[in-house]
Amino acid sequence: MPRRSAGVLLYRRTPGLQVLLGHMGGPFWSRRDEGAWSIPKGEYGDGEEPLAxxxxxxxxxxxxxxxxxxxxxxxxxxxxxxxxxxxxxxGDLDADAVVSGTFPLEWPPRSGRVQHFPEVDRAAWFGLDEARSKLVTGQVPYLDRLRALLET
Structure with a gap:
């Protein structure tokens, strides 16, 4: 059974359509920008409602x-x-005021030392075209779904 995640894609119209994305925290993403941003989301278990x-x-x-x-x-x-x-x-949110929770990770690998890294190390608003290149590939279809929703 695949793992399940749920998230919220926040958008605003100022003056064009923009979405709020979070840059993934931790050492694997620290030097990447293109394809290193995500819709704020996370895993949930059996018995938990996806919306919650x-x-x-x-x-x-x-x-x-x-x-x-x-x-x-x-x-x-x-x-x-x-x-x-x-x-x-x-809605709107001050991207510069984002304060993320953290996650533990053994870093450097096999060092025995656990460090805590922010889940999201920064957030920013992007127009849909720029968001398409920033977002991890598997989440890009949600930009098209948002555009289609707002055009109806």
Whole structure:
């Protein structure tokens, strides 16, 4: 059974459509930019509602609750080894004020030393074209789904 993740794609219209993405924290992503950003999301287990997990993970990764109560489903898709379910929410958030939770990782590898790294080391707003190159490949279809949703 694949692992499951849920997230929230926050967007704003100022003046063009922009989405809020988080740059993945930790040593593997520190020197990468293209393809190293993600929709705020995280895994959830059996018995947990995906929407509740999406809200929780947004707050853990960005340090702020989802600034909108109206969340619109963008559906699910397989992104790598996970099945990802995403909702869209219109709102605004100060990307410079993001304070992420951390995760433990043995670093350097096989050193026996565990360090804590932020889940998201920074956040930024991007227009959809730029977001397409910043976002990890498996999440790019959500940009198209958001555009289609807003055009209807």
């Amino acid at each position: 997990a999406a809200r929780r993970e947004f707050e853990e990764e960005l340090g702020s609750p989802v600034p909108s109560t109206a969340l619109v489903p963008l559906g699910e898709l397989r992104a790598g080894a996970k099945v990802l379910t995403v909702w869209a929410a219109e």
